[in-house]
Amino acid sequence: MVGGVEERLTVGRMAEPADVTVRTLHHYDEIGLVRPSARTAAGYRVYSVGDVERLREVLAYRRLGFGPCEIADLVDDPATDAVACLRRLRGLLLEQRDRAAAMVTAIDKELEARAMGIRTTPEEQLRVFGAQLHDAIGSAHPATRRTEPRIAARVWEALGDARTVLNVGAGTGSYEPPDRDVTAVEPSAVMRAQRPAGAAPCVAAAAESRPFEDRSFDAATAFSTVHHWRDPIAGLREMRRVARRVVVFTHDAGDAGWRLRFWLTRDYLPEVAGLVADRPPVDRTARVIGSRMEPVLVPWDCADGFLEAYWRRPDAYLDERVRRAVSVWTRVGPEAERRAVNELRDDLSSGRWAERNPDLVALDAAELGLRLLVA
Numbered sequence: 001m002v003g004g005v006e007e008r009l010t011v012g013r014m015a016e017p018a019d020v021t022v023r024t025l026h027h028y029d030e031i032g033l034v035r036p037s038a039r040t041a042a043g044y045r046v047y048s049v050g051d052v053e054r055l056r057e058v059l060a061y062r063r064l065g066f067g068p069c070e071i072a073d074l075v076d077d078p079a080t081d082a083v084a085c086l087r088r089l090r091g092l093l094l095e096q097r098d099r100a101a102a103m104v105t106a107i108d109k110e111l112e113a114r115a116m117g118i119r120t121t122p123e124e125q126l127r128v129f130g131a132q133l134h135d136a137i138g139s140a141h142p143a144t145r146r147t148e149p150r151i152a153a154r155v156w157e158a159l160g161d162a163r164t165v166l167n168v169g170a171g172t173g174s175y176e177p178p179d180r181d182v183t184a185v186e187p188s189a190v191m192r193a194q195r196p197a198g199a200a201p202c203v204a205a206a207a208e209s210r211p212f213e214d215r216s217f218d219a220a221t222a223f224s225t226v227h228h229w230r231d232p233i234a235g236l237r238e239m240r241r242v243a244r245r246v247v248v249f250t251h252d253a254g255d256a257g258w259r260l261r262f263w264l265t266r267d268y269l270p271e272v273a274g275l276v277a278d279r280p281p282v283d284r285t286a287r288v289i290g291s292r293m294e295p296v297l298v299p300w301d302c303a304d305g306f307l308e309a310y311w312r313r314p315d316a317y318l319d320e321r322v323r324r325a326v327s328v329w330t331r332v333g334p335e336a337e338r339r340a341v342n343e344l345r346d347d348l349s350s351g352r353w354a355e356r357n358p359d360l361v362a363l364d365a366a367e368l369g370l371r372l373l374v375a
């Protein structure tokens with residue numbers, strides 16, 4: 001913590017706790033990455049508290065695999081304060097953890113196939129190492145994920161008279177309006193491959209850097225995807241840049257209220273709080289795109305199997321197919337998943353779940369923090 005750091009440190013005193021060599025610190029000074037703000041009369045480098053914070057940031061990016069030029073761009077970004085920077089780092093670390101989880105899932109699949117005497121192709125073997133979360137879990141998506149017509153109608157209405165629409169993080173295209181000229185953007189090869197025949201053309205790209213001119217679409221939309229983006233703020237700014245109108249369906253990640261209202265995250269999967277902690281609160285998201293915000297209730301018989309869809313149908317979460325189509329279940333890890341499912345199964349058979357949630361059966365729709373942002 002900054003409060004515990006002495007005002008000024010020499011190279012030797014910086015190197016040891018940071019686990020870097022004095023040579024590295026000299027090198028960082030030479031290339032301008034971490035410059036000591038002062039020198040002693042004898043010419044020795046002296047680092048201030050601010051220099052220490054910068055070094056910590058540089059080292060974290062280095063450990064995440066960024067090169068010196070990328071690190072310089074990140075740490076010199078004038079748009080980020082210390083808190084935004086820590087959030088970004090946290091997001092990148094979670095992404096790395098998710099990628100590792102995706103690789104474990106892909107390797108498990110290959111082991112299973114081998115145990116059954118099925119040999120994977122060289123392409124499949126290589127894919128393990130490029131595995132993104134949705135490349136590992138995406139094949140399970142179509143089993144339960146499809147258009148929820150009542151929510152789709154809200155999104156399509158919000159698009160107004162837009163003729164050309166960019167759908168970012170499009171997945172298999174469940175929320176693409178059939179009567180407009182849609183271009184999809186989707187980084188996962190597995191998701192792209194599952195787009196139905198005749199679906200809108202799809203560009204392989206991520207939200208944060210899209211190969212489109214300013215204002216080249218009437219509208220840009222993103223459905224249930226922003227929480228996956230490495231840098232949601234950069235992605236939303238990109239949407240603003242390329243389109244006149246922006247419509248985003250997302251979660252209020254900053255509001256703990258829905259997690260406490262929703263029995264699944266409250267009583268069985270508290271780990272979800274840690275997964276969303278680095279995500280920008282929805283009002284910040286709304287400010288970035290200058291949007292208004294409307295709550296979207298989840299109907300009790302929601303057709304699209306996203307995390308909250310089965311709030312009145314708890315047995316559904318016992319179904320492996322339901323869980324595999326929602327990334328949260330992979331992201332919390334197998335131990336938390338097993339525990340949550342076992343506890344839920346026990347509570348459903350003992351009647352404890354029904355005792356704890358007596359009011360739900362009378363509700364047709366629930367307010368679980370889902371929001372439509374329209375700018």
Ligand SMILES: C[S@@+](CC[C@H](N)C(=O)[O-])C[C@H]1O[C@@H](n2cnc3c(N)ncnc32)[C@H](O)[C@@H]1O
Binds near residue numbers: 191208225229
């Ligand atoms: C839960 S799925 C939703 C797909 C689709 N919008 C739908 O509602 O059916 C999330 C999608 O976001 C995509 N995604 C992940 N990271 C992304 C990024 N940085 N930019 C754009 N899309 C991303 C995933 O590959 C996945 O297809």
